[in-house]
Amino acid sequence: MAANGVCRNCAGLLRCDYFEALDLEWTKHGISVGDLMPPFVNTPMLANQCFVAPVMQRLGVKLKAEDIAAAVWQQAQGAKVHRPVSVAFKLMCWSGRLSPVWISPDHALA
Numbered sequence: 001m002a003a004n005g006v007c008r009n010c011a012g013l014l015r016c017d018y019f020e021a022l023d024l025e026w027t028k029h030g031i032s033v034g035d036l037m038p039p040f041v042n043t044p045m046l047a048n049q050c051f052v053a054p055v056m057q058r059l060g061v062k063l064k065a066e067d068i069a070a071a072v073w074q075q076a077q078g079a080k081v082h083r084p085v086s087v088a089f090k091l092m093c094w095s096g097r098l099s100p101v102w103i104s105p106d107h108a109l110a
Contacts, residue, residue, distance in 0.1 A: 023081050032079035036071050038063055039089050062086065 022033040040046060040061045063086055071085045084090045 019081055034075055034079050034081050034083060036068065036075060036083050036085055037089060037093070038068055038071070038085035041065060041068055059088065062088075 019033055019035045026033055039059045040056055041063045042061050043065060046061060067085060071083060075083055082093070084093045
């Protein structure tokens with residue numbers, strides 16, 4: 001599973017072609033490539049921040065390290081190229097996939 005990539009975020013702004021290309025390239029060698037897409041995870045580093053970004057206030061910090069560990073286990077059991085973690089983030093991903101291309105900020109980059 002790739003640890004980094006060029007994904008921006010999930011709500012219609014997703015640009016994860018990198019992972020899809022890697023998955024296609026490495027599948028012939030029996031290797032699956034995927035990315036976990038958690039929003040924010042409640043960790044000591046996040047809890048000790050002095051500034052809380054507006055996006056964190058909107059999305060909330062509801063995931064725990066155990067939630068990420070469970071997602072990693074799910075990925076190991078049945079690989080997906082993209083695995084959003086949390087119900088809200090999954091909904092944002094689906095809404096981004098269903099929305100017209102012209103709504104995405106990436107449209108201006110095309």
